[in-house]
Amino acid sequence: MAQKKIHCDCLDTIKPVRDTLDVINGKWKIPIIISVSVGNDRFTDIQESIPGITPKVLAKELKDLEQHKLLSRTVIDDYPVKILYKLEPYADTLTPLIYALKDWGINHRQKIFHDIEPVKL
Numbered sequence: 250m251a252q253k254k255i256h257c258d259c260l261d262t263i264k265p266v267r268d269t270l271d272v273i274n275g276k277w278k279i280p281i282i283i284s285v286s287v288g289n290d291r292f293t294d295i296q297e298s299i300p301g302i303t304p305k306v307l308a309k310e311l312k313d314l315e316q317h318k319l320l321s322r323t324v325i326d327d328y329p330v331k332i333l334y335k336l337e338p339y340a341d342t343l344t345p346l347i348y349a350l351k352d353w354g355i356n357h358r359q360k361i362f363h364d365i366e367p368v369k370l
Contacts (some may be wrong), residue, residue, distance in 0.1 A: 269346075272317050277302055277310045279347060282340060286322065290333045319343070 273279055277299065284298045296307050311334060314320040319340040325331040 258328075272319075273343070273346075275310070276315060277306060279350070281307070281310055282312060282319065282336065282343060282349065285334050285336050286340075290335060292332060295334065310330070 273282075280299045280302075281295060284295045287298075289295045289298050289316065292304075292307065292311075295311075296302055296304060299307075302310075311322070315322055320336055321335050321337055323333045323335065325333065
């Protein structure tokens with residue numbers, strides 16, 4: 250009789266992947282991390298560097314990234330008050346993942362757009 254596969258082997262991979270996606274999931278979190286990593290440290294600079302993001306969504310995503318300890322927010326008591334965002338060292342652990350996603354995206358784009366046979370009219 251064939252032995253039934255143990256599902257826990259699959260869950261050992263699914264659970265941590267799900268945890269990762271819960272943190273970086275969505276359209277905006279990785280672009281925000283990339284924006285801050287290249288030097289955009291003010292709210293308006295981050296917003297201007299990411300086409301299509303609204304102030305409300307940016308504020309929410311920044312709070313989420315701060316809660317996950319990927320980003321820090323510093324208030325400089327000046328006139329006017331300045332709020333600066335900075336990546337925490339922990340965010341560096343995402344760098345290989347971001348580059349892997351970039352490479353996969355480039356390869357996928359080439360596969361989709363170069364493997365398609367021309368449409369005959």
